[in-house]
Amino acid sequence: MKIRIKPSTGEQLFVYVDVNRTEMVENARKAVASAYEEASGKSTSIDQFSLIYQGKQLADGMRLFDYGVKHGDTFLLHLRAPIEMPASTPDNSTLEAGDSSSGSVASVSLSESPSGETVANDGAENESEEPVKCDHCDNGPTSHCNYCGCYYCGMKDDEHHTLACDECGRFYHMRCLPEPLTTVPEGDWYCEFCKTDLSNAVIGEQKLDLTNSRKSKMPSAKQKKAWGGGMACAGTTKTCTIVPKDHAGSIPGVHVGQSWKYRIHVSESGIHRPPVGGIAGSSTKPAVSIVLAGGYPEDVDKGDEFVYTGSGGYDLSGNKRQAKVQTFDQELTRQNRSLAMACAAPVNDQKGAVAKDWRASSPIRVCRSYKAAKMHPEYAPTEGVRYDGLYRIVKYWKEKGVSGFCVWRYLFRRDDPEPAPWTEEGKKHIEELGLTLYNPDTTCDGRTGLAKGSPSKSSLKRKADDDDDSAASKARRFQPGPELQELIRLDKENSRLWANMSESEYATESGYLEALAEGHLGCPICQELVQKPVTTPCGHNICNPCLCKSMDQYGVICPICRSDIASMGSIADLKLQMNQNLVTILKALIPSYGKEWMTPPKITETQYGLRSGAAVKK
């Protein structure tokens, strides 16, 4: 997996390092040191810095997965000697006495200053009788806690003044900061993890006076989010792992009519993964999803059928989003070719092709963006991006576009059991399922797309079953049905997992699946949903191939908790194991599960010519 390293000095130098999730911290630091040296030209010794992940210093002797490190995570490279594993640093122990003021730090934390100003803790007069409960420690005055104490050293004293970050609310001793402060900054202050715009930051002792600047009078001055806090540059915080990224067809748990305000969340849902770009596909694989966003004048939309335009032909040099006119011919390469491959006919990059049987074309998930309303308001949503179901390509051809250059055009036809969102039936469907726009800017229940406090009609039906008060906030729940429960009972090896799952509440099926895939059934090695799962006696699930790799390197131990798993048999035995009960459950939850490695039926598969030699060469 790849992790991102950001120097705490504030310099705009990001280093990416490839490490194994099971790697020891000291080895990871070694890798970071050499990568950083190479990138910056400065020499770095691994004794001179530590790595900070979500506010915690990574301790030598631990492994990265002990901290829940995931692919793509960002680490702060902090120029201070690392801590050892078990004991606290001598530095910390000498400060142990600061308990009298400890509660005050916590009280500062939650005493919300309405103006959003920085709160400097200066001795705490209020609320000392009612210390706020910390979720991470026992509130003990002498215990270290990186959540209610200083995020760096964990101490709760205020000898060195504590600052609260105006973005994330975490606490920092002024002297523990990568750039230590000696005076309390005025106005908003953002910590290293939150400041991305130097105009919001306080550097050294110099604070930027923005009160009289031109900027302060512009509308953007009222913008509460720091730059980077919005969606213009948001990265994915999670990836859909319940199906592979080249999966064609619907995404389990996501229904026609679901919409998202931002493309990045469409990407996270698995519906359409590219954060920018209308076609998900590459030159060697059939396309699996597209977005209609009205970017091309040739597009024609009639709802159940539409003509989509390939990408390219526009000169986007010079930081353009979309050039005014097309200035060269589109080619049947990249995404355009992937669409051609999705059509049930051999690829022809000269004349295009017509599917012999359009229903044999591979299914493509289609989304419409509010931007498409410009041209075809009757079928586009008014806000965000909406999933409209599966379509198949009937034919594709090349023709002269409005600017005189060639464009590739694709005729799509709808083929989905769920009704289209613009139909009466579709609207009813959306209403019944309680689908709402997922918008992180407003209150919303997680990533499920279900807005809080918007009980759907059907929640009333269920109200009688609700034995507790807040029926509205628990508008709907998902738990597997009786047949599945029967299968779950058979998976005795994972009884603890399934007990956990049934104790928790999930608003939607996709929430349930996500919890499953991100939780116990996310393989710690490959980060995907477990494939050919092996369940250890310690209750962990790992892909068979990943376990094999791990055993070759680390021996017969569980890659997650490192406990001895020799009781399951020899390495050779283990390499053959698979929890078949779990496979059956997952197959029931996710129809496409395991199709890559499940032994295929003895029937000859239909060949659509998609990958036949004729389609490729020539």
Added chain:
DNA sequence: CGTGCGGTCCGT
């Protein structure tokens, strides 16, 4: 509206 600042995946 132009454009700065982004992300991810692909193809080299």
Added chain:
DNA sequence: ACGGACCGCACG
């Protein structure tokens, strides 16, 4: 590995 392509988002 790295730069280019791409039907984004937000600011000024």
